Amino acid sequence: MSALDLGHLRDWIGREEVAAERVTAALVQRFNATFDRQGEVREGNIAPAMIHLCLAPPTAPTASLGPDGHPARGGFLPPVPLPRRMWAGGALTFQDAIRVGDLVTRRSTIRDVTLKEGRSGRLCFVTVEHRIDSAGRLAVHERQDIVYRDISTAARAPEQAPRGTHRQRVTPSAALLFRYSALTFNSHRIHYDAPYVRDEEGYPGLIVHGPLQATQLVQLAEALGGSPPARFEFRSLTPIFDTQDYVLNAAADGDGMRLWTAAVDGPVAMEARATW
Incomplete structure (x- = not known):
C-alpha cells in the first residue's frame, strides 16, 4: 500500500x-x-x-x-x-x-x-x-x-446498547440490503456479496448500509414527531451485520429526540439526534 x-x-x-x-x-x-x-x-x-x-x-x-x-x-x-x-x-x-x-x-x-x-x-x-x-x-x-x-x-469491546422508550425491530434481509444498494447504485460488495465480505474483508456477514440506518431513524423520528425533523445529526460507531435482527430506538431529549440503532443485545451502531 x-x-x-x-x-x-x-x-x-x-x-x-x-x-x-x-x-x-x-x-x-x-x-x-x-x-x-x-x-x-x-x-x-x-x-x-x-x-x-x-x-x-x-x-x-x-x-x-x-x-x-x-x-x-x-x-x-x-x-x-x-x-x-x-x-x-x-x-x-x-x-x-x-x-x-x-x-x-x-x-x-x-x-x-x-x-x-x-x-x-x-x-x-x-x-x-x-x-x-x-x-x-x-x-x-x-x-x-x-x-x-x-x-x-x-x-475496546463496546457496551451493550440501552433500550429506547420507543423500539422498532428490523430484519436485515438480503433482499432489503440488495434493494437499498440498487436504489443508491451502490456496488460496494460488503452489502450483497456474502462470500466476499467473509473471506476478503473478514466480517461475519453482510453490512447494513449507514445511509439505510440513517433513513430508518429519520422515518422513526417522523412517525413519532408527526412531521419530518428540521435537522438530523448522526454518527456511526460500529457495524451491523445481517446475521441477526437490529433495533431502531428513540427517546425524548430536551427539545428534540435521541435515536440509535443496535443489533439485538449488541452495542450502539449509529447514534443520532433529531430536532424540529
Whole structure:
C-alpha cells in the first residue's frame, strides 16, 4: 500500500462536483417498497425524506470498479490509500420539500481532509458538503463525514446498547440490503456479496448500509414527531451485520429526540439526534 501523503490529499479541498436527476414517481414507488411504506404516488406530492440519497449517484463504468466494488480512487474524492471506507456521520438540515417531478441538483464540495490515530490504526476523514436544490429551491443542506481506515480490528469491546422508550425491530434481509444498494447504485460488495465480505474483508456477514440506518431513524423520528425533523445529526460507531435482527430506538431529549440503532443485545451502531 502506498504511503499516506496528507499534503497531497488536502489538494482535493475545494473540489466540486455537480449532478442532477428528476424525481420520478417510479423512483418514489421503489423507495417506498424498499421501506414498506404505503400510499399512492402522484406528480407534485412531497417525496419521502432522505430520498435525495438515491438521486444522481456516481455512475462509474463497471470495468472501472475496484475489487471491492467501489469506483477506482481519485476523481472527486481524494485517493486515500487505506483499505476500508465507511460513512462515519454527518448532519442534515431540511430546508424545503422535494416533490415528485422536481429536478434535483446536488452540488458537492470537499471541505476538509484530516488524519487521526485511533485504537484501530490510522483514520483519514474527508468532509463533504452537499447542497441539494429541488426545482431551484434549497431543499437539503448536508455535511457528510467519510472515514478511511486500516484493516486492524484492535479495539475496546463496546457496551451493550440501552433500550429506547420507543423500539422498532428490523430484519436485515438480503433482499432489503440488495434493494437499498440498487436504489443508491451502490456496488460496494460488503452489502450483497456474502462470500466476499467473509473471506476478503473478514466480517461475519453482510453490512447494513449507514445511509439505510440513517433513513430508518429519520422515518422513526417522523412517525413519532408527526412531521419530518428540521435537522438530523448522526454518527456511526460500529457495524451491523445481517446475521441477526437490529433495533431502531428513540427517546425524548430536551427539545428534540435521541435515536440509535443496535443489533439485538449488541452495542450502539449509529447514534443520532433529531430536532424540529
